[in-house]
Amino acid sequence: MTIKKMDTKKNLFNWTHDRSKYPEIKENGEADIDLTSHKYVKIWHGPNHPGVTGNMALELTLSGDEVVHAKTHVGYLHRGFEKLMERRLYIQCFPTCVRLCVAEPDYNEYLLARSVEELDNIEIPEAAKWLRALSLEMARLATLLRTVPGQAGTLSLGMGVQWGVYLRDLILDLFEELTGGRVYHMYIIPGGVRGLLPDGFKKRMEEVLVKIDEFQKKIDDLIFTNAIFKKRTIGIGVIEKHMVDSYGVVGPNARAAGFARDVRKDYPYLIYDQLDWDIFTLKDSDVYSRSLVRRSDLRVTVDLIRQIMAKMPDGGDIRAQTPNVLHWQIPKGEVYVRSESSRGEYGYYVVSDGSKTPRRVNLRGPSYTHAVVLLEKLLVNANIADVHSIMVSLQTCPPEIER
Amino acid sequence: MALKDILTPFTVWKNVFKEVVSVKDPLNDRPGAARYRGFHVNDVDKCIGCGSCEVICENEAIDLVAVKEATLGNSGLRPMVDYGRCCWCALCVDVCTTASLRLTNEYTWVSENADDFRYIPGVDAKPWDNNELGWKKPEPNYHFYGEKRQDMGELHPEERDHSFIEMIKGFSKEQAMLEADRCVECGICIAACPAHMGIPDYIKAVREDNIEEGFKVLYDTNPLPEICGRICTHKCETVCSVGHLGEALSIRWLKRYIADQVEANDYKKILKTDGITNDGKKIAIIGSGPAGLSAAHYLALMGYSITIFEQFAHAGGMMRYGIPSYRLPYDQIDKDVNYILSLGVEIKYNTKIGKDISLEELKFGYDAVFAGTGLHLGRSTGIPGSDHENVYQSIDLLNKITEDIEIYVPEKVVVIGGGNVAMDITRSMARLQKIKYGKVGVIATALESEENMPADREEIVEAREENAIVNPGWGPQSIEIKDGKITGLHVNKCLSIFDDEGRFSPKFDENNKQFFEADMVVESIGQGMDLGYITEDVKKDLEFGPRGRVVVDEYFQTGVNWLFIGGDIIQGPDVIHGIANGHKAAVGIDKFLNK
Numbered sequence: 001m002t003i004k005k006m007d008t009k010k011n012l013f014n015w016t017h018d019r020s021k022y023p024e025i026k027e028n029g030e031a032d033i034d035l036t037s038h039k040y041v042k043i044w045h046g047p048n049h050p051g052v053t054g055n056m057a058l059e060l061t062l063s064g065d066e067v068v069h070a071k072t073h074v075g076y077l078h079r080g081f082e083k084l085m086e087r088r089l090y091i092q093c094f095p096t097c098v099r100l101c102v103a104e105p106d107y108n109e110y111l112l113a114r115s116v117e118e119l120d121n122i123e124i125p126e127a128a129k130w131l132r133a134l135s136l137e138m139a140r141l142a143t144l145l146r147t148v149p150g151q152a153g154t155l156s157l158g159m160g161v162q163w164g165v166y167l168r169d170l171i172l173d174l175f176e177e178l179t180g181g182r183v184y185h186m187y188i189i190p191g192g193v194r195g196l197l198p199d200g201f202k203k204r205m206e207e208v209l210v211k212i213d214e215f216q217k218k219i220d221d222l223i224f225t226n227a228i229f230k231k232r233t234i235g236i237g238v239i240e241k242h243m244v245d246s247y248g249v250v251g252p253n254a255r256a257a258g259f260a261r262d263v264r265k266d267y268p269y270l271i272y273d274q275l276d277w278d279i280f281t282l283k284d285s286d287v288y289s290r291s292l293v294r295r296s297d298l299r300v301t302v303d304l305i306r307q308i309m310a311k312m313p314d315g316g317d318i319r320a321q322t323p324n325v326l327h328w329q330i331p332k333g334e335v336y337v338r339s340e341s342s343r344g345e346y347g348y349y350v351v352s353d354g355s356k357t358p359r360r361v362n363l364r365g366p367s368y369t370h371a372v373v374l375l376e377k378l379l380v381n382a383n384i385a386d387v388h389s390i391m392v393s394l395q396t397c398p399p400e401i402e403r
Numbered sequence: 404m405a406l407k408d409i410l411t412p413f414t415v416w417k418n419v420f421k422e423v424v425s426v427k428d429p430l431n432d433r434p435g436a437a438r439y440r441g442f443h444v445n446d447v448d449k450c451i452g453c454g455s456c457e458v459i460c461e462n463e464a465i466d467l468v469a470v471k472e473a474t475l476g477n478s479g480l481r482p483m484v485d486y487g488r489c490c491w492c493a494l495c496v497d498v499c500t501t502a503s504l505r506l507t508n509e510y511t512w513v514s515e516n517a518d519d520f521r522y523i524p525g526v527d528a529k530p531w532d533n534n535e536l537g538w539k540k541p542e543p544n545y546h547f548y549g550e551k552r553q554d555m556g557e558l559h560p561e562e563r564d565h566s567f568i569e570m571i572k573g574f575s576k577e578q579a580m581l582e583a584d585r586c587v588e589c590g591i592c593i594a595a596c597p598a599h600m601g602i603p604d605y606i607k608a609v610r611e612d613n614i615e616e617g618f619k620v621l622y623d624t625n626p627l628p629e630i631c632g633r634i635c636t637h638k639c640e641t642v643c644s645v646g647h648l649g650e651a652l653s654i655r656w657l658k659r660y661i662a663d664q665v666e667a668n669d670y671k672k673i674l675k676t677d678g679i680t681n682d683g684k685k686i687a688i689i690g691s692g693p694a695g696l697s698a699a700h701y702l703a704l705m706g707y708s709i710t711i712f713e714q715f716a717h718a719g720g721m722m723r724y725g726i727p728s729y730r731l732p733y734d735q736i737d738k739d740v741n742y743i744l745s746l747g748v749e750i751k752y753n754t755k756i757g758k759d760i761s762l763e764e765l766k767f768g769y770d771a772v773f774a775g776t777g778l779h780l781g782r783s784t785g786i787p788g789s790d791h792e793n794v795y796q797s798i799d800l801l802n803k804i805t806e807d808i809e810i811y812v813p814e815k816v817v818v819i820g821g822g823n824v825a826m827d828i829t830r831s832m833a834r835l836q837k838i839k840y841g842k843v844g845v846i847a848t849a850l851e852s853e854e855n856m857p858a859d860r861e862e863i864v865e866a867r868e869e870n871a872i873v874n875p876g877w878g879p880q881s882i883e884i885k886d887g888k889i890t891g892l893h894v895n896k897c898l899s900i901f902d903d904e905g906r907f908s909p910k911f912d913e914n915n916k917q918f919f920e921a922d923m924v925v926e927s928i929g930q931g932m933d934l935g936y937i938t939e940d941v942k943k944d945l946e947f948g949p950r951g952r953v954v955v956d957e958y959f960q961t962g963v964n965w966l967f968i969g970g971d972i973i974q975g976p977d978v979i980h981g982i983a984n985g986h987k988a989a990v991g992i993d994k995f996l997n998k
Contacts, residue, residue, distance in 0.1 A: 091547070092461035095492035159415060166424060173433070180438040180506075180538045186492045194497070194541045195438060222415050227408040317544045324548035324584045325498070326458060327610060 022068050023061070031069040033061050040068065045387055047076045056371065056398035058391070062384060070379035070387075072372045078402040085361045090116050090190060091325040093358065098184045100363055101400045103146075106139040107341045109188035111348035112361070114269070114337045116190040119330045119352050120322075127316035128192035133270045134308050135179065135187050136339065137301055142171045143342040144298040145212070147395055151291045152223045154389040155232045160219045167215055170208045177201060190328075192319030202309050209302050216299060224295060233288035237378050237390035241285070247377075248369040251344015252293040253394055257285035263340035275307050287386075287393040294395075297342065329356050336364075343367065343395045365400030372401065435508030440491045440538045442509050443484045445525035447471070449503035452478035453589035453644040456495035456504055459547075464488035465495060470526055475595045476642030486520035493538045498547045500587060500644040507537035549585040550649030553578040555656055560868040565837040567728045570865075571633070571656075576612070579660040582653050583609035585645055592639035592654060597974070598983040600624045602639055602654055609657055615673050617661040622674055625982050626700035626743060627693060629735040630722055632659025636859075636977045662738075670742045676704065681747035683707040684770040684996050689756050689936070692720025693978045694775030694970030696743055697985025698992070703746040705993050710769070711748060714755040716806070718744075721777050721971070722978060724802045725824065727831045733805075757936030766941075766965060771992045773959075775970030775981060778930035784819060788882025789926065793889050797828035797927035804831055812836060813922030814844050817892045819879050820927030821849025826862040826873075828925050833871040843870040846919045850897045850909055852876045874919075878911045882924055891920040932972040941966065958991020959984055967992055 023040065024032040033040055045058035055076035061069035081100055085093040090112075097112045098105035110132055117124060124132075145168040149160025172182045177198050179187035187194050223229050239249060244257050254261045260279045264272040280296035282289040322328065332354035338347035347364035371394060378390055435441055447470065457465045464485045473479035482495070482504065496504050504524070509531045514520065522529070556572035557563075563570045574582065588603040596602065601620045608617030621628040635655050643651035671677045683706040688695045691713040699709045717723055719736045744750060756762055756776075765772050781796025783789050793811065797820065803810050812835045818825050829847040836843050847866065849856055853875045856863060863873050877894035884890065896915035902908040934953075937945070944963045946954040952973060955961050959969040969984030971977075 088461055089459075091459065091494065095461055095490050095494065169427070173436070176439055177436040178438075180436070180440040180493065181491070184490070184492075192545075194545070198437065218415070218418075221411045223412075225408050225411045227412075230408060318541065319545045321544075321546060321549065324587070326455070326548070326587060327584060 022063070031061065033069060039063060043384075047073075056396065056401070058375075058379070058387065060379070060384070060387065065384045067379045067382045067384060067387065070376045072376055074372070074398060074402045076402075077399050081403050082361050082363065085358055087357060089326065089356050090328055090330060090358065093361070094189055095184070095186055097361070098186060099399065100403045101341075101346075101365065101397050102183070103143050103397060104139045104341055104343075105184050105186075106135050106188065107339055107346045108348075108363075109186065110136060110339060111337050111346065112350070113188050113190045114339075115335050115348050115350035115361075116330055118335045118337060119333050119350065120328075121331075122191060122320050122322060124192045124320050125317040127196065127313050128318050128320075129270045130308060130312035131178075131193045131195075131197070131318070132188050133272065133275075134305065134312065135175075135185065135193070136270075137305050137308060138171055138175060138178075139185075140342045141212070141298070141301045141305065142168050142175070144294060144301060145171065145215075147342065147392075148291065148294050148298050149219055149223065151233070151287070151294070151389070151392055152219075152226075152229055154392045155229060157223065157226070157229065160222050163215055163218065167208070167212055170211065174201070174205055174208060177204070189319070190325075191322040192317070194318070196315060196318055197312075205305065205309060209306065212298075212302055216295075216302075219295070224292065230288060232386070232389065233286065233291060233393075234284075235286050235288075236386050237287045237290075237382065237393055239285045239374065239378065243374070243377070247374045249344075249374065250366050250369075251340065251342070251395075252290055252297060253344065253366075253370060255279065255281045256289040256293045258283045261344070263338050263345050267338060269337075269339060271308075271311075274311065275304055277304060287389055290393045294342075327356065329354060330358070338364075341366070343370070343397060346400075363400060363403050365397065365403070367395075367397045367400050370394040371396035371398070430510055435510050435536070437508065437536050438538055439506075439508035439510075439536075440493045441507045442512060442529065442531055443482075443495075443524040444505055444507055444529070444532055444534070444537075445482060445523075446501075446503040447481055447525040449501050450481055450499075450525070451476060451501055451591060451644055451647070452480035453500050453587065453591055454478070454480065454482075455498045455500055455587045455589060455644070456482050458588070459494045459498045460489075461492070461494070462488040462490055464490075468523060470523060473594065475638070476591055478589075478591060478594070481523055481526060483521065483523045487517075496538055497540055497545070498587075499540060500589070501647045502540050505537055505539045507531040507534040509534065509537075546649070548587060548645060548649075549581065552585075552650045552653050553582040555653065560865075560870075563729060564843070564869040565834060567831075567834060569732045570729050573663055574653075574656055574660045579609050579657060580612065583607070583657060585649075585652055586610070587644060589644045591642050591644050595638045595642040596983075597638065597980045598624045598986065600639075600658075605661060606652070606654070606657055609661060614661055614664045618665050618673050621658060621661060624986065625979075626697055627722075627739045627978070627982060628658055628662035629739045630693070630731060631978060631982070632656070632662050633735065634722070634726055634731050635979050638979070667738050667741065671745065676746060679704060679706070679746050681706060681708045685710070685768070686992060687712065687765040687769040687772045689765075689772065689774040690714075690720055690776045690970070691718035691740070691750060692775050692777050692970055693722060693981030694777075694985040694988070695720070695773065696740065697982040698773045698775065698967075698969070698989045699748045699985075700743045700746065701986050701989035702992060703743070703748050705989070707992075707996075709748045711750040712754045712756055712760065712765075713750055713752050715802075716752050718750055718752075720775075721779070721976075724805045725798060725827070727801065727804065727827050729830070729834070730827070755936075757938075762936055762938050762941060770996055771965050771967065773967045773969065773985070773988050773992065774936075775968070775972075775985060776932065776934075776936070777971045777981075778932050778976055780931040780933050781926065782929050782931055784879055784926055784928060786879050786881050788884050788889070789924070791882060791884055791889055791924075793922065794882060794924045794926065797824050797925050798930055800828055800925060801831065804835075810835075811923060812839050814840055814842075815891075815921045816845045816923045816925060817919045817921040818845060818847040818925045818927055819849070819892070820847070820925075820929075821851045821856040821858055821875055822927065822929070823858045823862055824930075825849065825927035826858045826866050828927055829871050829873070830862075830866050830869055832925070833866070833869050837870075845871040846921070847871060847873045847875075848877045848879070848892075848894060848919065849875040850878050850900050852897075877917060878909050880911075880916075883918075889922055889924060891918050892924055893918055930976075934972070956991075957987070958994065959988040960991050960995065964995065 057073040059071040097108040149164040153161040179185035330352040344366040351360040467480035470481040605620040895911035
């Protein structure tokens with residue numbers, strides 16, 4: 001295996017590589033690390049580390065302050081949710097499935113509900129489609145408010161994170177009004193949703209969106225035109241173009257590498273074909289461009305929520321009549337449904353054997369490829385100080401790796 | 404890297420002069436949202452303890468515990484919530500069949516005692532009990548199970564008003580499966596059914612299209628499913644938990660659906676009763692009504708040798724002689740009866756105890772006797788003119804219609820009575836008039852007001868569809884007779900039926916009178932029992948309770964240990980009580996003979 005040199009032209013402060021420091025690569029692709037040689041130090045980054053989103057460990061081998069080998073370890077969160085669902089009625093699965101990704105539970109609710117509806121051929125009411133899209137975009141917004149400034153947070157610039165988390169709290173307030181829950185919303189269920197917009201919701205939403213507009217200007221000044229941030233992110237953690245397909249890179253990480261990939265555009269679902277936005281792509285594919293893509297996603301999400309609020313119907317049925325949820329047998333078959341989460345394509349593969357409980361529920365989460373195989377490659381050559389910046393730039397969510 | 408990149412970040416300092424926003428106290432600044440899923444409250448008076456919340460809870464956080472005395476339609480159980488398990492998904496609220504369970508919008512609850520977090524909402528007092536906000540069952544059109552019944556096909560009034568063919572068409576397979584899907588399997592119905600039929604089990608069999616299994620479940624507790632599937636008083640449907648927020652399940656029609664699907668020839672194969680032998684002790688049964696047939700069926704399965712004595716020419720008792728065939732066709736009675744006879748039960752028709760054979764003879768010829776002789780004596784109002792030859796008892800007329808004996812059918816008839824039998828004779832007379840004259844002239848009048856009439860609502864509605872007039876709330880005063888012929892019935896408006904102590908003492912408004920023209924008056928104000936067959940010798944050892952009913956023990960055994968009595972003369976009156984009595988008496992007789 002050859003380790004490609006990073007493009008140093010963009011960042012003069014990047015150090016040059018001295019290949020002699022690196023361990024030999026054996027035929028099986030593993031690095032030949034002889035700790036007794038005193039050339040290397042092995043440290044554990046996580047599982048309990050403030051820079052790790054959720055519990056995941058990186059086993060890093062260092063030469064000096066450079067990472068020469070990285071290995072991702074998961075298993076700290078494993079609660080067997082996919083397996084648990086095989087023992088539950090379909091309706092009982094949805095309080096379980098939200099836990100597959102804590103930060104954005106709504107995508108799990110949507111995909112499980114959609115799988116059931118696809119398999120049993122159920123068309124949901126129009127109002128429910130808009131409300132679903134609204135809750136999905138709100139979830140994306142809540143995540144991006146934390147993630148966009150969070151990238152600077154990994155480099156010890158915590159101010160933006162504080163602003164973002166405050167605004168995220170306001171979105172959670174709105175979630176509480178709409179869904180009855182702050183973190184696990186449990187709003188989208190097979191057949192539709194669990195409530196119409198409360199009175200005055202649109203007005204309160206607009207008030208929060210105005211604050212988020214101001215916030216966007218503020219983080220542009222604080223983070224994206226910031227010499228330190230640029231120096232610490234430009235040219236770091238580059239995903240080479242050829243890696244995008246072979247490593248299954250999706251979402252903002254692919255868009256930052258020049259691939260215009262967005263499930264909402266490529267395979268429109270719900271009412272996304274009625275909304276208007278452009279896919280923002282960049283070419284450099286480093287931490288900085290991924291941050292910029294997410295920064296753009298934030299702007300687009302605010303815009304999409306405004307469009308949804310303007311176009312959605314005021315009332316109507318919220319749920320299609322389904323068979324009795326206590327005996328609901330889903331016809332035999334299998335289905336793969338997908339949606340665009342803030343991290344990229346997020347899909348559910350559901351197999352039904354015709355019984356009341358799913359035979360198999362399998363989550364295709366972007367973190368599986370991003371944080372395990374891809375991250376192990378990106379970290380080689382990196383400075384120890386950049387490790388969690390690179391990891392966060394991939395927007396890793398460990399719960400969806402070990403479900 | 405531009406100079407701008409070095410300078411702009413410092414603009415953040417301007418925030419120093421801004422108001423601090425990131426310090427929030429959610430408990431005081433803002434209460435929980437109106438829909439917030441906080442802590443459970445339960446309106447325990449509204450809750451019926453159906454247990455759907457317990458079933459749907461994926462975390463097994465809800466247990467049903469005994470809180471109240473169980474009554475019909477109310478298990479007396481109430482949910483206990485364990486907050487060590489609850490995930491606040493509120494599925495329990497969404498599925499609640501009475502909308503009694505909800506969550507308040509409280510955020511926090513502090514207690515030093517861990518056991519506090521396992522509590523019975525609505526019973527264990529909590530500070531949030533009176534909080535009206537929080538998660539409630541979502542609206543609109545949000546149902547976890549079908550709210551409306553499947554429509555039952557029936558003959559249109561113009562198709563049925565001139566014939567006695569069955570008017571209810573029965574469910575198709577699709578309809579039956581959709582109807583069965585609405586069941587929440589709470590089992591509240593089992594307790595309400597006098598025969599305690601395994602209702603959720605046979606509904607499940609319909610849902611899973613397993614007719615044979617359903618049929619077996621029916622016969623566990625009810626050997627007359629074709630009959631009960633048509634004319635049962637369906638106490639199960641009255642208490643059905645699904646009926647609290649929607650329409651109760653059509654349990655009766657589902658039972659009929661199962662029975663209708665099975666061919667008479669397959670009964671023995673499915674019920675595995677081919678090898679039944681009846682060589683045990685001999686038991687005599689008086690009357691082939693529901694109680695007698697039920698006792699005969701279960702005793703035959705136990706191997707006893709059964710003989711039924713029936714005063715009429717056909718089996719079925721009041722089911723055949725009291726219920727018109729448009730509600731219960733004779734071939735369906737035969738289907739149920741023939742199976743019971745095929746188990747080796749012997750039946751002696753046209754044999755009346757006390758006339759053709761005495762009770763004493765039964766005592767010496769048999770090891771035990773079960774009497775289910777029913778209520779076959781019509782009661783008269785006793786008003787002036789009620790002794791006229793054209794004043795009839797409904798039960799006598801219904802008997803004759805069954806036997807195909809011609810009866811007097813004038814153009815104008817008044818029926819006195821507000822029960823189902825009154826509706827039966829009203830609708831039967833309407834049919835006979837339609838056939839004879841091409842028009843209907845029946846008035847049914849009752850003491851009770853329309854909402855208090857004891858007849859089933861659908862009977863009243865269907866009678867009107869068939870052009871009979873149902874005019875309740877009038878008390879009969881006298882029958883006017885001119886030149887030896889009835890001209891009509893004088894009635895006064897009925898103000899109240901019972902006095903303050905609940906005794907029958909109707910009060911009339913003398914100033915509000917009406918006259919119903921009629922050539923014939925039919926009295927249908929209830930039936931009495933004829934215990935004339937019980938000899939003095941036996942009677943002296945029997946104990947009699949209120950209204951002349953014989954006192955029996957839980958197995959329907961009387962003070963005379965070889966004599967068991969059940970059916971309408973003990974409980975009811977209806978078919979399902981008779982079936983339940985017969986079954987229980989069969990167990991009692993078996994115990995008595997094997998002790």
